[in-house]
Amino acid sequence: MERAEARANVFVLVPGAGGAAWYWHRVVAELRARGHEAVAVDLPGADESSGLPQYADAVVEAIGDHPDAVLVAQSMGGFTAPMVCARVPVGLLVLVNAMVPLPGETPGQWWGATGSERARVAAAEAGGYGTEFDLDTYFLHDVPPEIAAAGAEHQRPEADVAFNQPCDIERWPDTTTRVLAAAGDRFFPVDFQRRVARDRLGIEAETIPGGHLAALSHPSQLVDRLVERLP
Template sequence: MTTFLLVPGGGSDPSYWRFLVAELAHRGHRGIAVDLPCEDDSADLNDYADAVASQHHSDDPRPVVVAHSFGGFTGALACSRVNASALIYVSAMLPRPGERPGDWWSATGCDDAQRAAAAVGGYDPDDMDAVFYNGVDAAVIAEQVERAQSDTPSLKPWPAAALPQLPTSFVLFRDDRFFPEEFMRGVVADRLGIEPMTTPGGHMAMLSHPAELADRLVAAAAPHG
């Protein structure tokens, strides 16, 4: 059995991992949906990483950290705190030592990529349901708990000296409109230098295609879990 620590994106309630947790359990694995202090203006990225560590029992086997979206900054920082065996980014923002998370958007050219993809795809880049929840059933969207996200974790440079020296994978969401596939392939090549895996679904593929995502995570973790 592998334990997956599921680190959420910005302003995201841990409940959005619920379908994926069930799929992992069906495959004989454990998923822990991490709750971050995203609404606390006093909490920075080190506090977020400590929150990940507090939700993992130290006597458990070495976990695999799974980081989604803005959670990429937290997940990469938390690996040393939980003695992770591997790190899997899923449509995640990739840190660069010395760079502020708030500067990631301009440093990667994300805003331009989002608008270019919207022009080709024929959707409104300012419609968050169309961009963020594409492919998710309307009834599931209506159930989602959306939380406020403090700016505090974005204001200071990412605090580690280097990315974790661990087996690292990246899962691209093939239909992602928030972080379009072609754009993210470039970011992954530049910042990780690895070939990403792909899985169906938009930015919230854990809500629309949890079974396929679970299969990717189990496959990526297999040599390390």
């Protein structure tokens, strides 16, 4: 008997602060090499006239007529993703090192409400690296140097407007949700992510290799986990 071919899925990938689709380029290539469709959404993160509603609009447009799409959101993308799931059908939501908002919470409120900064500093003291935030220590420490260098031209700031806008949902969507937390994430330490996932979603975070930018440092291993338990 011939073995059935694996079903191709559509992955829509949402970046974090700054909104650069480039962040996902290694994951996009890996997914396509495995026979899936993948699109990384470029968000107007640096535009003070745009914010979470416009981010959600862009992601909804990318999903198009694919109600079984797998929506993957990284870091601040965790605020956009549930707003999208409340508007259109999504087959699966995967949060990767992501902020998990409460209904009506703003990104600016999230840091204090979750104790993110305390967790970051405590992990740094325990791990023996600097407590003062800098990109090399917290984001690029495990990213290959050539990838980090190529990413410099894609870096852009996140406009202040989005940090003051609420996650516009009445409750967390019914969409099946997974949380992937990188073991070496220094920005959102893995134990912190596990606690937030349990407290806010009632689910256990799954551990993956890499740091906060796991899609750049460990794309193949991340895709291994993304293609598990597909709808």
